[in-house]
Amino acid sequence: MRALGIAQVEDDPGLQCAADGFVFPFDAALATETMNQLRDAVRRIRLVHTFSKGMGLAAPQIGVPRRAAIVFPAGSDEAITLVNPRVVDQSATLDVPRYEGCLSFFDVRGRVRRPLALTVEHQREDGTLERSTFGGSVGRLVAHEIDHLDGLLYSHLLEPGERLIPVADYRGTGVGWHY
Template sequence: MIEVRPSQRMRDLGVVQRGAGILAEPAGAFQLPADEDAAERVVVQLADAMDRIARAHDFSGKGMGLAAPQIGITRAAAAVRPAAPDAEPIILLNPRITAASEQMDEQYEGCLSFFDVRGLVPRPLRITVETTALDGSTVTAVYERGLARLIHHEIDHLDGLLYTARMRAGVEPIPVEEYRQTGRAWAYEK
Protein backbone atom coordinates (compact mmCIF):
# COMPACT_ATOMS: atom_id res chain seq x y z
CA MET A 1 0.00 0.00 0.00
CA ILE A 2 1.32 3.44 -0.91
CA GLU A 3 1.55 5.85 2.01
CA VAL A 4 -0.08 9.22 1.39
CA ARG A 5 2.19 12.03 2.60
CA PRO A 6 0.64 14.60 4.96
CA SER A 7 0.98 17.41 2.38
CA GLN A 8 -0.74 15.29 -0.25
CA ARG A 9 -3.56 14.57 2.19
CA MET A 10 -3.98 18.34 2.75
CA ARG A 11 -3.89 18.98 -1.02
CA ASP A 12 -6.61 16.34 -1.44
CA LEU A 13 -8.68 18.22 1.16
CA GLY A 14 -8.43 21.45 -0.87
CA VAL A 15 -5.49 23.17 0.85
CA VAL A 16 -3.28 25.19 -1.52
CA GLN A 17 0.31 23.99 -1.25
CA ARG A 18 3.60 25.88 -0.92
CA GLY A 19 4.86 27.18 -4.24
CA ALA A 20 1.46 28.51 -5.32
CA GLY A 21 1.61 32.24 -6.00
CA ILE A 22 -1.48 33.00 -3.89
CA LEU A 23 0.48 32.09 -0.73
CA ALA A 24 3.12 34.73 -1.47
CA GLU A 25 0.76 37.65 -2.09
CA PRO A 26 -0.95 39.92 0.45
CA ALA A 27 -4.68 39.20 0.67
CA GLY A 28 -7.20 41.88 -0.27
CA ALA A 29 -9.03 43.65 2.55
CA PHE A 30 -12.80 43.62 2.88
CA GLN A 31 -14.61 46.97 2.74
CA LEU A 32 -17.05 46.42 5.57
CA PRO A 33 -19.97 46.69 5.95
CA ALA A 34 -20.34 46.88 2.12
CA ASP A 35 -18.62 43.49 1.66
CA GLU A 36 -20.57 41.81 4.47
CA ASP A 37 -22.10 39.12 2.23
CA ALA A 38 -18.74 38.27 0.67
CA ALA A 39 -17.08 38.12 4.09
CA GLU A 40 -19.79 35.82 5.44
CA ARG A 41 -19.37 33.49 2.42
CA VAL A 42 -15.61 33.29 2.97
CA VAL A 43 -16.08 32.55 6.68
CA VAL A 44 -18.46 29.68 5.80
CA GLN A 45 -15.92 28.33 3.28
CA LEU A 46 -13.19 28.48 5.93
CA ALA A 47 -15.40 26.65 8.45
CA ASP A 48 -16.29 23.95 5.91
CA ALA A 49 -12.63 23.43 5.00
CA MET A 50 -11.62 23.29 8.67
CA ASP A 51 -14.28 20.64 9.31
CA ARG A 52 -12.88 18.49 6.47
CA ILE A 53 -9.31 18.95 7.68
CA ALA A 54 -10.18 18.22 11.33
CA ARG A 55 -11.69 14.89 10.28
CA ALA A 56 -8.34 13.94 8.72
CA HIS A 57 -5.96 15.12 11.48
CA ASP A 58 -6.14 15.64 15.25
CA PHE A 59 -5.51 19.27 16.22
CA SER A 60 -6.78 18.95 19.80
CA GLY A 61 -3.38 19.67 21.38
CA LYS A 62 -2.57 22.99 19.75
CA GLY A 63 -5.64 24.09 17.83
CA MET A 64 -5.87 24.86 14.13
CA GLY A 65 -5.90 27.89 11.89
CA LEU A 66 -6.70 28.41 8.24
CA ALA A 67 -6.32 31.53 6.10
CA ALA A 68 -8.46 32.22 3.03
CA PRO A 69 -5.47 32.12 0.62
CA GLN A 70 -4.86 28.52 1.74
CA ILE A 71 -8.19 27.57 0.16
CA GLY A 72 -7.65 29.70 -2.93
CA ILE A 73 -9.43 32.88 -1.81
CA THR A 74 -7.46 36.15 -2.05
CA ARG A 75 -9.27 37.92 0.78
CA ALA A 76 -8.07 38.96 4.26
CA ALA A 77 -9.96 36.39 6.30
CA ALA A 78 -8.78 33.62 8.57
CA ALA A 79 -10.25 31.40 11.25
CA VAL A 80 -8.61 29.86 14.30
CA ARG A 81 -10.01 27.02 16.37
CA PRO A 82 -8.40 27.10 19.82
CA ALA A 83 -7.30 23.82 21.38
CA ALA A 84 -9.88 24.16 24.19
CA PRO A 85 -12.75 21.78 23.33
CA ASP A 86 -15.61 24.23 23.96
CA ALA A 87 -13.89 27.34 22.61
CA GLU A 88 -15.62 29.25 19.83
CA PRO A 89 -13.66 29.75 16.59
CA ILE A 90 -11.95 33.11 16.26
CA ILE A 91 -12.79 34.86 13.00
CA LEU A 92 -10.22 37.32 11.72
CA LEU A 93 -11.36 39.81 9.05
CA ASN A 94 -8.73 42.33 7.94
CA PRO A 95 -6.56 41.44 10.96
CA ARG A 96 -3.61 43.60 11.87
CA ILE A 97 -1.14 43.20 14.73
CA THR A 98 -0.92 46.55 16.50
CA ALA A 99 1.36 45.55 19.38
CA ALA A 100 3.61 42.63 20.26
CA SER A 101 5.44 41.81 23.46
CA GLU A 102 9.20 41.91 23.50
CA GLN A 103 9.07 38.54 25.25
CA MET A 104 9.40 35.82 22.63
CA ASP A 105 9.53 32.07 22.62
CA GLU A 106 10.47 29.56 19.97
CA GLN A 107 8.27 26.55 19.30
CA TYR A 108 7.64 24.14 16.46
CA GLU A 109 4.85 25.00 14.05
CA GLY A 110 3.25 23.13 11.21
CA CYS A 111 1.46 24.54 8.21
CA LEU A 112 -1.33 22.89 6.25
CA SER A 113 0.28 24.22 3.07
CA PHE A 114 3.43 22.12 3.63
CA PHE A 115 2.46 19.60 6.25
CA ASP A 116 5.40 17.21 5.73
CA VAL A 117 7.68 19.31 7.97
CA ARG A 118 7.66 21.28 11.20
CA GLY A 119 9.69 24.42 11.82
CA LEU A 120 11.06 26.09 14.95
CA VAL A 121 9.59 29.61 14.86
CA PRO A 122 10.20 32.51 17.26
CA ARG A 123 7.06 34.53 18.02
CA PRO A 124 5.97 37.09 20.62
CA LEU A 125 4.23 35.66 23.68
CA ARG A 126 1.52 38.32 23.48
CA ILE A 127 -0.01 40.22 20.58
CA THR A 128 -2.73 42.82 20.22
CA VAL A 129 -4.82 42.40 17.08
CA GLU A 130 -7.33 44.71 15.41
CA THR A 131 -9.96 43.15 13.17
CA THR A 132 -12.97 44.52 11.35
CA ALA A 133 -16.44 43.35 12.35
CA LEU A 134 -19.10 42.74 9.72
CA ASP A 135 -20.71 46.08 10.62
CA GLY A 136 -17.44 47.87 9.84
CA SER A 137 -16.45 48.56 13.44
CA THR A 138 -12.95 47.84 14.71
CA VAL A 139 -12.49 45.12 17.32
CA THR A 140 -9.32 44.85 19.39
CA ALA A 141 -8.28 41.69 21.21
CA VAL A 142 -5.19 40.49 23.04
CA TYR A 143 -3.91 36.93 22.59
CA GLU A 144 -1.23 35.13 24.55
CA ARG A 145 1.04 32.12 24.19
CA GLY A 146 -0.30 29.35 21.94
CA LEU A 147 -3.28 31.36 20.76
CA ALA A 148 -1.01 34.31 19.94
CA ARG A 149 1.18 31.90 17.96
CA LEU A 150 -1.76 30.49 15.96
CA ILE A 151 -3.21 33.91 15.19
CA HIS A 152 0.16 35.42 14.27
CA HIS A 153 0.75 32.46 11.89
CA GLU A 154 -2.58 33.09 10.13
CA ILE A 155 -2.02 36.85 9.89
CA ASP A 156 1.35 36.07 8.29
CA HIS A 157 -0.51 34.03 5.64
CA LEU A 158 -2.69 37.05 4.89
CA ASP A 159 0.47 39.12 4.47
CA GLY A 160 1.91 36.55 2.02
CA LEU A 161 4.40 35.04 4.50
CA LEU A 162 5.02 31.43 5.45
CA TYR A 163 6.48 30.56 8.85
CA THR A 164 9.83 29.73 7.25
CA ALA A 165 10.31 33.49 6.73
CA ARG A 166 10.35 33.90 10.54
CA MET A 167 12.76 31.07 11.32
CA ARG A 168 16.25 31.99 12.54
CA ALA A 169 19.00 31.92 9.91
CA GLY A 170 20.53 28.46 9.61
CA VAL A 171 17.55 26.69 11.17
CA GLU A 172 15.72 24.35 8.81
CA PRO A 173 12.36 22.59 9.17
CA ILE A 174 12.47 18.96 10.28
CA PRO A 175 10.55 16.08 8.68
CA VAL A 176 7.23 15.44 10.39
CA GLU A 177 8.47 11.93 11.19
CA GLU A 178 11.09 13.47 13.52
CA TYR A 179 8.61 15.77 15.24
CA ARG A 180 7.56 14.35 18.61
CA GLN A 181 4.87 16.78 19.80
CA THR A 182 1.88 15.92 17.61
CA GLY A 183 -1.30 16.04 19.68
CA ARG A 184 0.38 17.89 22.56
CA ALA A 185 -0.01 21.52 23.54
CA TRP A 186 2.91 23.89 23.22
CA ALA A 187 4.91 24.07 26.47
CA TYR A 188 5.21 27.38 28.29
CA GLU A 189 6.87 28.38 31.54
CA LYS A 190 4.47 29.27 34.32
Protein backbone atom coordinates in the same frame (compact mmCIF):
# COMPACT_ATOMS: atom_id res chain seq x y z
CA MET B 1 -4.22 18.40 2.59
CA ARG B 2 -4.33 19.15 -1.11
CA ALA B 3 -7.18 16.62 -1.48
CA LEU B 4 -9.10 18.57 1.20
CA GLY B 5 -8.84 21.81 -0.78
CA ILE B 6 -5.85 23.34 0.99
CA ALA B 7 -3.42 25.17 -1.30
CA GLN B 8 0.13 23.83 -1.16
CA VAL B 9 3.22 26.02 -1.27
CA GLU B 10 4.82 24.16 -4.16
CA ASP B 11 1.69 24.64 -6.32
CA ASP B 12 0.39 28.06 -5.32
CA PRO B 13 2.61 31.16 -5.45
CA GLY B 14 -0.42 33.14 -4.23
CA LEU B 15 0.35 31.92 -0.71
CA GLN B 16 3.27 34.35 -0.72
CA CYS B 17 1.21 37.40 -1.75
CA ALA B 18 -0.57 39.82 0.55
CA ALA B 19 -4.34 39.31 0.64
CA ASP B 20 -6.85 42.03 -0.16
CA GLY B 21 -8.94 43.52 2.62
CA PHE B 22 -12.70 43.81 2.79
CA VAL B 23 -14.36 47.22 2.49
CA PHE B 24 -17.40 47.55 4.71
CA PRO B 25 -20.33 47.78 4.32
CA PHE B 26 -19.90 46.89 0.64
CA ASP B 27 -18.06 43.59 1.21
CA ALA B 28 -20.13 42.32 4.17
CA ALA B 29 -21.71 39.50 2.15
CA LEU B 30 -18.32 38.54 0.70
CA ALA B 31 -16.79 38.48 4.20
CA THR B 32 -19.57 36.18 5.42
CA GLU B 33 -19.17 33.92 2.39
CA THR B 34 -15.40 33.75 2.91
CA MET B 35 -15.76 32.89 6.61
CA ASN B 36 -18.30 30.17 5.71
CA GLN B 37 -15.81 28.72 3.21
CA LEU B 38 -13.16 28.68 5.97
CA ARG B 39 -15.56 26.94 8.39
CA ASP B 40 -16.42 24.33 5.74
CA ALA B 41 -12.72 23.68 5.08
CA VAL B 42 -12.05 23.27 8.81
CA ARG B 43 -14.89 20.73 9.05
CA ARG B 44 -13.35 18.69 6.21
CA ILE B 45 -9.89 18.83 7.77
CA ARG B 46 -11.12 17.81 11.21
CA LEU B 47 -12.67 14.67 9.76
CA VAL B 48 -9.19 13.35 8.97
CA HIS B 49 -6.88 15.00 11.51
CA THR B 50 -6.87 16.23 15.11
CA PHE B 51 -4.74 19.15 16.26
CA SER B 52 -3.36 19.03 19.80
CA LYS B 53 -1.95 22.57 19.49
CA GLY B 54 -5.08 24.05 17.98
CA MET B 55 -5.40 25.02 14.35
CA GLY B 56 -5.91 27.95 12.09
CA LEU B 57 -6.72 28.55 8.47
CA ALA B 58 -6.35 31.68 6.36
CA ALA B 59 -8.44 32.44 3.28
CA PRO B 60 -5.44 32.34 0.89
CA GLN B 61 -4.94 28.71 1.91
CA ILE B 62 -8.29 27.85 0.33
CA GLY B 63 -7.62 29.95 -2.76
CA VAL B 64 -9.39 33.12 -1.60
CA PRO B 65 -6.96 36.07 -1.60
CA ARG B 66 -8.78 37.99 1.15
CA ARG B 67 -7.87 39.11 4.68
CA ALA B 68 -9.84 36.54 6.65
CA ALA B 69 -8.75 33.77 8.97
CA ILE B 70 -10.18 31.43 11.56
CA VAL B 71 -8.38 30.05 14.63
CA PHE B 72 -9.41 27.24 16.96
CA PRO B 73 -7.45 27.20 20.24
CA ALA B 74 -6.33 23.80 21.51
CA GLY B 75 -9.21 21.81 22.99
CA SER B 76 -11.87 24.25 21.78
CA ASP B 77 -14.58 24.20 19.15
CA GLU B 78 -15.08 27.95 19.56
CA ALA B 79 -13.63 29.82 16.61
CA ILE B 80 -11.78 33.10 16.73
CA THR B 81 -12.74 34.84 13.50
CA LEU B 82 -10.45 37.47 12.08
CA VAL B 83 -11.59 39.75 9.26
CA ASN B 84 -9.12 42.43 8.14
CA PRO B 85 -6.81 41.68 11.08
CA ARG B 86 -3.73 43.75 11.71
CA VAL B 87 -1.31 43.65 14.59
CA VAL B 88 -1.37 47.00 16.40
CA ASP B 89 0.91 46.07 19.29
CA GLN B 90 3.04 43.16 20.42
CA SER B 91 5.18 42.31 23.38
CA ALA B 92 8.84 43.16 23.11
CA THR B 93 9.62 39.77 24.61
CA LEU B 94 9.70 36.86 22.21
CA ASP B 95 8.79 33.32 23.11
CA VAL B 96 11.42 30.60 22.87
CA PRO B 97 11.57 28.98 19.44
CA ARG B 98 8.74 26.43 19.19
CA TYR B 99 7.85 24.01 16.45
CA GLU B 100 5.02 25.02 14.16
CA GLY B 101 3.41 23.28 11.24
CA CYS B 102 1.26 24.50 8.41
CA LEU B 103 -1.58 22.97 6.45
CA SER B 104 0.02 24.31 3.26
CA PHE B 105 3.15 22.19 3.76
CA PHE B 106 1.91 19.64 6.20
CA ASP B 107 4.79 17.15 6.10
CA VAL B 108 7.39 19.37 7.80
CA ARG B 109 7.82 21.34 11.03
CA GLY B 110 10.03 24.28 11.92
CA ARG B 111 11.00 26.19 15.06
CA VAL B 112 9.87 29.83 15.09
CA ARG B 113 9.99 32.62 17.66
CA ARG B 114 6.85 34.68 18.17
CA PRO B 115 5.89 37.54 20.49
CA LEU B 116 4.49 36.34 23.81
CA ALA B 117 1.42 38.53 23.23
CA LEU B 118 -0.06 40.60 20.44
CA THR B 119 -2.96 43.00 20.12
CA VAL B 120 -4.95 42.74 16.94
CA GLU B 121 -7.45 45.14 15.46
CA HIS B 122 -9.96 43.16 13.39
CA GLN B 123 -13.54 43.15 12.26
CA ARG B 124 -16.51 40.85 12.53
CA GLU B 125 -18.23 39.61 9.40
CA ASP B 126 -20.62 42.56 9.61
CA GLY B 127 -17.75 45.06 9.76
CA THR B 128 -17.93 45.77 13.51
CA LEU B 129 -14.44 46.78 14.66
CA GLU B 130 -12.84 44.89 17.54
CA ARG B 131 -9.52 44.91 19.34
CA SER B 132 -8.32 41.70 20.98
CA THR B 133 -5.17 40.67 22.80
CA PHE B 134 -3.90 37.13 22.34
CA GLY B 135 -1.10 35.46 24.24
CA GLY B 136 0.64 32.13 24.60
CA SER B 137 -0.40 29.40 22.20
CA VAL B 138 -3.43 31.32 20.92
CA GLY B 139 -1.21 34.31 20.17
CA ARG B 140 1.12 32.03 18.24
CA LEU B 141 -1.77 30.64 16.16
CA VAL B 142 -3.17 34.12 15.45
CA ALA B 143 0.27 35.45 14.46
CA HIS B 144 0.77 32.50 12.10
CA GLU B 145 -2.56 33.15 10.34
CA ILE B 146 -2.00 36.92 10.07
CA ASP B 147 1.37 36.15 8.51
CA HIS B 148 -0.48 34.12 5.86
CA LEU B 149 -2.61 37.17 5.08
CA ASP B 150 0.58 39.19 4.59
CA GLY B 151 2.05 36.55 2.28
CA LEU B 152 4.58 35.45 4.88
CA LEU B 153 5.18 31.76 5.58
CA TYR B 154 6.52 30.47 8.89
CA SER B 155 9.43 28.95 6.99
CA HIS B 156 10.55 32.54 6.28
CA LEU B 157 10.87 33.12 10.03
CA LEU B 158 13.32 30.35 10.85
CA GLU B 159 16.36 31.62 12.68
CA PRO B 160 19.82 31.23 11.11
CA GLY B 161 20.91 27.61 11.31
CA GLU B 162 17.33 26.35 11.73
CA ARG B 163 15.72 24.24 9.03
CA LEU B 164 12.43 22.56 8.39
CA ILE B 165 12.41 18.94 9.46
CA PRO B 166 10.29 16.08 8.11
CA VAL B 167 7.30 15.31 10.28
CA ALA B 168 8.72 11.79 10.67
CA ASP B 169 11.66 13.32 12.60
CA TYR B 170 9.47 15.62 14.69
CA ARG B 171 8.98 14.32 18.22
CA GLY B 172 6.19 16.65 19.36
CA THR B 173 3.26 15.15 17.49
CA GLY B 174 0.23 15.03 19.77
CA VAL B 175 1.88 17.31 22.34
CA GLY B 176 0.55 20.83 22.81
CA TRP B 177 2.64 23.92 23.53
CA HIS B 178 3.01 24.55 27.26
CA TYR B 179 3.07 28.12 28.55
